Structure formats: structure tokens, C-alpha cells
Amino acid sequence: MAVPSLITKIVRKLTENEFVELVANKDFKFDVERVHKRRLSDVYLVSISFSGGATKRVCIKVVKCDRENDSLFDVNKKKLIHEYESHLLSYNDFDHSSQFCVVKPLAVYPDDLVFVSEAFDDSxxxxxxxxxxxxxxxxxxxxxxxxxxxxxxxxxxxxxxxxxxxxxxxxxxxxxxxxxxxxxxxxxxxxxxxxxxxxxxxxxxxxxxxxxxxxxxxxxxxxxxxxxxxxxxxxxxxxxxxxxxxxxxxxxxxxxxxxxxxxxxxxxxxxxxxxxxxxxxxxxxxxxxxxxxxxxxxxxxxxxxxxxxxxxxxxxxxxxxxxxxxxxxxxxxxxxxxxxxxxxxxxxxxxxxx
CATH class of the missing domain: 3.90.1200.10 (Aminoglycoside phosphotransferase (APH), C-terminal lobe)
Structure with missing residues (x-):
């Protein structure tokens, strides 16, 4: 599968910020396991493997938007920031159990119209x-x-x-x-x-x-x-x-x-x-x-x-x-x-x- 350059860019950002403790000399590799095409966004399930043996699986949501339309782009940026903040609030306050949970949000990159969360494995x-x-x-x-x-x-x-x-x-x-x-x-x-x-x-x-x-x-x-x-x-x-x-x-x-x-x-x-x-x-x-x-x-x-x-x-x-x-x-x-x-x-x- 051809990997979009944006996904490569986002994975690198994650290794430099969210998973920095797992990266030794920036030695890692990743694989796009599957892509879920939706009407308003594309969701990439990505597996990141680190040299120490650790693996992280994440969902990268890319919002579809005409990036040449400044007003529409700004609206989508604000919505994405709001989504991340709402998701983070819900994750922190929710009473997690073996039956019910809120998937953990990891990062938001508004300028790229990207939202990242942990993958909920085998679901x-x-x-x-x-x-x-x-x-x-x-x-x-x-x-x-x-x-x-x-x-x-x-x-x-x-x-x-x-x-x-x-x-x-x-x-x-x-x-x-x-x-x-x-x-x-x-x-x-x-x-x-x-x-x-x-x-x-x-x-x-x-x-x-x-x-x-x-x-x-x-x-x-x-x-x-x-x-x-x-x-x-x-x-x-x-x-x-x-x-x-x-x-x-x-x-x-x-x-x-x-x-x-x-x-x-x-x-x-x-x-x-x-x-x-x-x-x-x-x-x-x-x-x-x-x-x-x-x-x-x-x-x-x-x-x-x-x-x-x-x-x-x-x-x-x-x-x-x-x-x-x-x-x-x-x-x-x-x-x-x-x-x-x-x-x-x-x-x-x-x-x-x-």
C-alpha cells in the first residue's frame, strides 16, 4: 500500500512528541494496516514498531477538506480542536471498566487536519x-x-x-x-x-x-x-x-x-x-x-x-x-x-x- 506523505509526517511527529521515550536514535518503522474511507474523513490504522521491541497501534483520522478554501479550512481546524478537547475531557472523567471505556486520544494537529487516538485492538x-x-x-x-x-x-x-x-x-x-x-x-x-x-x-x-x-x-x-x-x-x-x-x-x-x-x-x-x-x-x-x-x-x-x-x-x-x-x-x-x-x-x- 502506498503510504501518503502526510501519514509519514504524522508518525514522525508522534515519535518526536508522544512516544519519545520509546525511540532510540529515532530508530523505528511503521506499517499502515488498513484504511477506512468515510464521507468526511479517512482513518488509517497504523502500527509503529520501535527498536527496543515495543509496538504502538494508533488511529490517524485525516479530515477531508478543500485546503484552498481558507474559511472552510479554518472551520474544520476549530472543529478538530473542539473534538480533541471533548474527547480528552471524556477520557479523563469517564469511569472506565472492563465493559465500557473511551478510547484514549493522543494528539491533534490542526494545521494538518489530523486527530490521533490509540487503536482499540481487534475490534x-x-x-x-x-x-x-x-x-x-x-x-x-x-x-x-x-x-x-x-x-x-x-x-x-x-x-x-x-x-x-x-x-x-x-x-x-x-x-x-x-x-x-x-x-x-x-x-x-x-x-x-x-x-x-x-x-x-x-x-x-x-x-x-x-x-x-x-x-x-x-x-x-x-x-x-x-x-x-x-x-x-x-x-x-x-x-x-x-x-x-x-x-x-x-x-x-x-x-x-x-x-x-x-x-x-x-x-x-x-x-x-x-x-x-x-x-x-x-x-x-x-x-x-x-x-x-x-x-x-x-x-x-x-x-x-x-x-x-x-x-x-x-x-x-x-x-x-x-x-x-x-x-x-x-x-x-x-x-x-x-x-x-x-x-x-x-x-x-x-x-x-x-
Whole structure:
């Protein structure tokens, strides 16, 4: 495998700063074991061997960015610094155990748009495990995955307990969230009705405006605690090595309601049968229930807010897909069917009666 010059540069920086005690006369070698290509970044798993016999395995994340675009480059630099600081705070404060941990961050090089952490050896993401279990596995593998989903809920609750802040304006948050979703629903309807003849959605924006106006939360329920959220809590950012669940990639970590993380994870699961029709909705529902049960083992949650944050993620994800698929007629047809299925599913949700 051809090794990018940037990776060579970063490994040398690591040996000069993070692993200096292991380097004798700068005698070391390294090997790129594999590369994971993602939409916003590339992640390199690198093994560094030292002359004294020690070996260090690290993950080097390189953010994809147009380096000629100064403003975009600066934004990504700030986000990367924030990610490192959030990750370091979480690592230092988290109650590590044989079951749950936060992967150790090692260094950040903002000018190179690079973030480095220790490798979590012999692990795979929950995303890969879910895909394999639902696509290839039988009831046993799905049952094992339900146990992992329960543990994943416990992991998120442990993470949220690190830094509990003051009580936020729960009703105000919900009202802002409604507006956020309505704007995106309007854009989705506009795209659908403009681009696709022969299909129609049975409702319109007015339906959601009317229904949203009825939905209230109890401001005295004590459920408005602000915590340091992960911000991108999906199965892609949870690793498992057969014994321990490890949390990675704190890309949007900030102080907010815990429902941002819970709703994001639930949305990922609910989108599986929508994006991959051969995945069983019943099995996905069992995974979702196990995750919620695990999270609730440590605290009660407001299921209404979980659903609303789920819609927040869905509407944003759907618009992203619209913009990415608009140029392809075949993809657009698939997308229209997906939109119709999901919007009609939303109309039947029981939270309108809450």
C-alpha cells in the first residue's frame, strides 16, 4: 500500500512528541494496516514498531477538506480542536471498566487536519455487526446483538452522567425543535411534489403545524438536565472487541439535552429498514427496545423528546440525501419512495395524542 506523505509526517511527529521515550536514535518503522474511507474523513490504522521491541497501534483520522478554501479550512481546524478537547475531557472523567471505556486520544494537529487516538485492538464497529446480523444472521446473532444494544444504552447513560449541568428550558427547547423540523418538512414536501409526478403525499405541512401545536412537555418533570453530549452517537462510533464497548469520535460534543444522542441512535436504527428494505422491521424494533431499556436502566427518559430528536435527525438526513441524489433519475425514484414511506409513517405516530 502506498503510504501518503502526510501519514509519514504524522508518525514522525508522534515519535518526536508522544512516544519519545520509546525511540532510540529515532530508530523505528511503521506499517499502515488498513484504511477506512468515510464521507468526511479517512482513518488509517497504523502500527509503529520501535527498536527496543515495543509496538504502538494508533488511529490517524485525516479530515477531508478543500485546503484552498481558507474559511472552510479554518472551520474544520476549530472543529478538530473542539473534538480533541471533548474527547480528552471524556477520557479523563469517564469511569472506565472492563465493559465500557473511551478510547484514549493522543494528539491533534490542526494545521494538518489530523486527530490521533490509540487503536482499540481487534475490534469492529457496532454498525458492521448490525449489518451482518440483520443480513446474514439468524435469531441467535440477533439475540446477541440485542444484548449488545442494551449494553450500548448503559454506555451512553454512563457517558451522560460525567458532566450534568443546570436545568434547561424544556418547553422552549421543544418549541425551537418543532420549528427546526417544520422548516425541513416544508423543504421535503416542496422537493417531493415538484419533482415526482404520479406520487402524492396524503398530508402537507399544515398537518404537522397543527399537530405540533398540541404537543407539550411538563417543565416540572425534572427531565431538562443539560449534559455534555457526544453529538454523533451512532453504531459507527461504538467499537466492540468481544468484551468491551468503546466510544470514539466526539465530533459535535457540546452542552445540550441528552435526547440529542438518544434520538440520533434511535433514528439510525429506524432508518435501517427504510434504507435497506430487506432488513426486518421487527428485528430492528427489538434492537431499538433493547437500547432504550439499557439507557433507562440508569435514568428515566422523556420518550416524546426522543421521538422529536429522532425526527430532527431524519429530516436533516433526508435533505442531505435529496441534495446528493437529485442528479440521478434512478436514485431519485428510490428516494421518492423512501420519503413517501417515512412521511406516511410519521402521520400514524401515537405521540400526536400525547
Amino acid at each position: 469492529t464497529t457496532l454498525e458492521d455487526m448490525i449489518t451482518k446480523a440483520l443480513f446474514f444472521g439468524g435469531s441467535d446473532s440477533v439475540g446477541e446483538l440485542e444484548t449488545l444494544m442494551y449494553s450500548c444504552g448503559v454506555l451512553l447513560n454512563k457517558y451522560h452522567s460525567i458532566n450534568v449541568k443546570n436545568i434547561g428550558d424544556l418547553q422552549g427547547t421543544l418549541d425551537t425543535l418543532k420549528e427546526y423540523i417544520l422548516v425541513r418538512i416544508d423543504l421535503i414536501y416542496a422537493f417531493f411534489n415538484k419533482k415526482q409526478k404520479g406520487y402524492s403525499l396524503s398530508r402537507g405541512l399544515g398537518f404537522y403545524q397543527q399537530q405540533f401545536s398540541k404537543v407539550k412537555v411538563d417543565p416540572d418533570a425534572g427531565e431538562g438536565e443539560l449534559v455534555i453530549i457526544h453529538g454523533d452517537f451512532t453504531p459507527a462510533n461504538v467499537l466492540y472487541d468481544g468484551n468491551t464497548l468503546a466510544l470514539i469520535d466526539f465530533s459535535e460534543s457540546a452542552e445540550a439535552l441528552r435526547y440529542v444522542d438518544v434520538g440520533g441512535f434511535v433514528n439510525y436504527l429506524d432508518m435501517l429498514p427504510l434504507n435497506k428494505p430487506f432488513f426486518s422491521s421487527r428485528k430492528v424494533a427489538s434492537l431499538k427496545a433493547a437500547f432504550i431499556e439499557g439507557y433507562c436502566a440508569g435514568s428515566n427518559i422523556n420518550h416524546l423528546l426522543v421521538e422529536f430528536y429522532q425526527f430532527r435527525y431524519f429530516s436533516t438526513n433526508m435533505l442531505t440525501q435529496i441534495y446528493e441524489m437529485e442528479g440521478s433519475r434512478l436514485k431519485r425514484l428510490v428516494l421518492h419512495r423512501r420519503i413517501r414511506r417515512y412521511m406516511e409513517m410519521l402521520e400514524g405516530k401515537d405521540f400526536w395524542q400525547k
